[in-house]
Amino acid sequence: MPTLADLSPGQRAEVLAISGDPALVQRLYELGLLEGEHVEVVALAPLGDPIEIRFSNSRLSLRRAEAAGITVALNADCRMRDSE
């Protein structure tokens, strides 16, 4: 299963499951990153870590290690559907 850490900039995916340290998982939930959300990887920092993601109207920076706990399904169609 691919994770958010495997995506390159411009790729979009749907979040299937979030795992990791409870504090991290809770923070992601609080920021509105839930299972079923559609996410786009916007950019990578100069050294490839952390990554910038966008979903709904939010942008987050996550470290690769944190993003590796988020399993995703790559979106076949590239048009981003904004989750309502």
Place this chain on the structure above:
Amino acid sequence: MLTTTLTVALVGNPNAGKSTLFNALSGLRQRVGNYPGVTVEMKKGQFSADGVPAELIDLPGTYSLAARSPDEMVAVDLLLGRRPEEPRPAVVVSIVDATNLDRHLYLTSQLLDLGVPVVVAVNMIDAAAAQGLTFNYAKLAERLGVPVVPIQANKGLGIPELTKAIRAAAESGKVPHGPAFPEAFDSVVEQLQKELSGEIPLFLTRRLLLDIGGYVEQWLVERHGEELKAKLAAAREKLSAAGHATPGVEARTRFAWVRAAVAAAVTKPTVRPVTWTDRIDAILTHRLWGTLVFLVVMFLLFQSIFLAAKPLMDAIDGVRESVAKAAEEVMPSGPLRGLVVDGIIKGVGSVLVFLPQIMILFGFIAILEDCGYMARAAFLMDRVMSRCGLSGKSFIPMLSSVACAVPGIMATRVIENRRDRFATILVAPLMSCSARLPVYVLLIGAFIARPGSSGWLPGLVLFAMYMIGFTVAPLVALTLKRTLLRGAPPVFVMELPHYRRPKVISVLRRMFEAGKAFTLRAGTIICAAMVIVWALLYFPHTDANGGSYPDRLEKAEEEARQHVDLRKELKAKENASQQEQDELAKLDEEAALPDKLRGEWKRQSILGRAGRWLEPAFEPLGWDWKIGVAAMASFPAREVIVGTFGLLYDVGEVDTKAIGNNEADDEAKEKAAGLTRAVQKEWAPDPVRGKYGVPVALSVMVFFALCCQCAATLATIWRETKSWLWPAFTFSYMTTLAYLGAMLTFQVGRLIVG
């Protein structure tokens, strides 16, 4: 009709415009509230809630009421009325960003469970309109069950309506209710509440169950022991089996409710428009362009605190000097004059001299934060900083510390994680600040840049001194994060907010607040340190025969002044007679007497005696007691060592600014050069320093590269950590490092010289 003051709490996500609303409501009627045991500060302001006097408390920006640290718990306790120093808020104002309603209303939905009336202020309605969003506020209010007021805090729009709603909410006392949780969850919470025999409010029992390893759990487990931990695990297990795993159950319940409310009240365009943030981020977080822009921004920031602050600092110094001179003229000589001129005026001057750097840096930080770039800078630098156990947010404080650790330490407030913030504070003083430069230049000038040595050597030594800080600081940070400041890895998820135009007034306000906080809190301690060191160098002020040094000094100065013209005349004469030459020699001696007296006085002062007594401790560093005394006397500020050196080597007080400065006036330059010569001359016949001049000079430089001889830094650490423990720790570890580093330098250097 309410007669007492209303207490109103202002809560919102970071970047919701909370500070802007706070300032719009309370104007200049603000003060800072401190809470014992934690590092958070909350601003308090007065405003009129539609005629009723009200006190507004600005809680720290947060995404949720799930507290993970004592700092975060303060806000939750305050909202529940569990802080003894504050009354329970009568109304909670929840400020949310109209362009990101779903996410911001998550926190609102938690506030609805507090049992206190809530008013929702929907901010930045202009930006939302620009994105094509339309709102039905009545509908939103109906769905949320609380009044909703659209506002635009930066323009003051909607503020009268908001204060009316606050008053109405307080008078109705209507308590809202958040979304209903699954029944299975509620029954587990009820059971838990019973077992704790109602020790904590229901709100906290929910948090206890939901926040795995959160603050409520840590706190109660400490009180009830491991038994509670097992109970919690069993309860969470049970919920998980019922399909309501924590913490997901809360997010799903709240977001489902919030999104339904937003869907009913807000119409969004079908295609998401490309926003300015999208366009700007395409450049600013780009690997290449983003890095280039970042380097330019950091260069500007660094140059402005280094160079733009300089004329202002020189001006402050100039004023201090003229005030000192004026005081010297009107006051009779004696301990009181010494205290005023060398203790207090110098002390106040050395506090004010920091203001330009602090205010410029905070102006920069305010602009970078308000426009949203701060988070991007942290994003770009995160990988580099993570190598030493920190995060990207530590970069700007560390960079600023290269100019001066005081503003750098104050800038660590942008770091939310307490351990990361403390680690940054503790290593910031290791960065080579501008006050170390005169020390380096003096010693390099005297011992490294000698005729015959390579031209590139002085520059290389200076570079090496800077590199000491840049290499040791990350190593110490890493060590601290693995030992003293060890703990669960913090969450590095960081919001990258929308770009916004910064407001001049809020930038000026931040600059002013930073300057005021430093002057009032740290300033007194810096002054005290100055006065203490002055006293240690002043007393006893009588010589072995009972003569008073200040009196002798004044007399000697007076005599030298009287003969100043005669001496000049004789000096200018080309073919002076023997008698005239003798006369000139006598006058030269007379002119040098005041500086000689000053030296004698300092040498037999309390600090001078202590230095001689401590000489064995300085020996491994290759120092004599004079260097030791100069190092000790420079406790208030590193650059003081240059002046103290001057006194101890009988050349009088040397102006630090004249060291390595071609624009200094001739007299000051002459004195600085005189000090270089005096140090060379004094060291030459000495068995250790004569032979090993270079290793000794390097050892002094290494000591000053690593030590924490800076009262302002220590006072700032005290202020920011609210404890004497941390400045004491910083001073001890840095002095130890400095001592060992200097010893190593001298001993290795001695072996090389042979």
